Amino acid sequence: MTTTNVYLDRIIQQRWIAHGLFWLFFLLVFTLFASLNSGKLYDHLVNYLAMLPSQMLAAYTLNYFQVPQLLLKRKYLLFVLSFGVSVYLFSAFARYCVVHLAEPLIRKDFSRESIREILSDGGYLFTVYFPAVYTVVFIMLIIKIFKERFEQKHEIEVLQKEKVHHELQFLKAQIHPHFLFNTLNNLYALTLAKSDVAPAVVMKLSDMLDYILYQCNEPTVTMQQEVDLIQGYIDLEKLRHGANLQVTFQTELDNPGTPIAPLILLSMVENAFKHGVHHRIANPSIDIHLVVANGILDMMVENSKVPKQLMEGIVSTNQGIGKVNLQRQLALNYHKRHHITIEDTEEIYRVSLTINL
Secondary structure (H helix, E strand, O other), X not given: OOHHHHHHHHHHHOHHHHHHHHHHHHHHHHHHHHHHHHOOHHHHHHHHHHHHHHHHXXXXXXXXXXXXXXXXXXXXXXXXXXXXXXXXXXXXXXXXXXXXXXXXXXXXXXXXXOHHHHHHOHHHHHHHHHHHHHHHHHHHHHHHHHHHHHHHHHHHHHHHHHHHHHHHHXXXXXXXXXXXXXXXXXXXXXXXXXXOOHHHHHXXXXXXXXXXXXXXXXXXEEHHHHHHHHHHXXXXXXXXXXXXXXXXXXXXXXXXXXXEOOOHHHHHHHHHHHHHOOOOOOOOEEEEEEEEEOOEEEEXXXXXXXXHHHOOOOOXXXXXXXXXXXXXXXXXHOOOOEEEEEEEOOOEEEEEEEEEO
């Protein structure tokens, strides 16, 4: 953090510093503008210093009592009465300070008005001292309104980002046990059959869980990492199904380091294996094509389907936590930057995804 940012942050956090700079700024601005024609810088500075207490009292009364406690709470009559009385009193107080404090310092021969004369001349107070006092008061009110609106908007944005973050973490937490459950089922089947590939499955599973549980905590990972994850998952399924399973996985990455939100693509692949590789399919096949070029990802996952006459008792390909997670993660990570299409025919189920990374 630079020295300038440190000072700005301190000013924002210390309200008294911000308020002090506000009053100093307008004191100097009003003094300089008023002295442009007359050239009497000292005289105008003394006059504005004399009016400063009434301006401050009027500003804080309006901004921190009359508006929030009366106007915003719809106590309109009390607000009008209070504002009218305060205009009269603070204008009179400003006139008193100018006459009895400022003018003795800048004028020699003058007739000093009494308090009674000041209070009785309402027309002069309203036409001369009301604008002099309340111009800066209304400026503070406008700044305060914009500041509160900005803070509200910022707070809403922060809450929305936190909501998105927590929801993404929840979705990832769902993916972990979902993936683990499916893979352990596969491993269980292999151990029951006393398959020699079971140890290899355990090693593959260990590597993939290490990636999913520990390396996916960042908002993005590289495309190469996701490709390796998909390849590991495919290898696991091949170990389970053997030569009966035909899988094609083709990738074209112009930049393997292209960032992507983790675990999004795995849901598509996992869904294809879950519903496309079934013992009732004679020759199950899955085709996966992944292309990333100029920051645009195009992925197609196609799997064979169970014949319609054998569908009884089989979960629909349109169901499952994988697809739900995929759609939600896309909405959260790539809102309005992705397009997904699904083609469901008698023989194949194809999902095509495009993401502007």
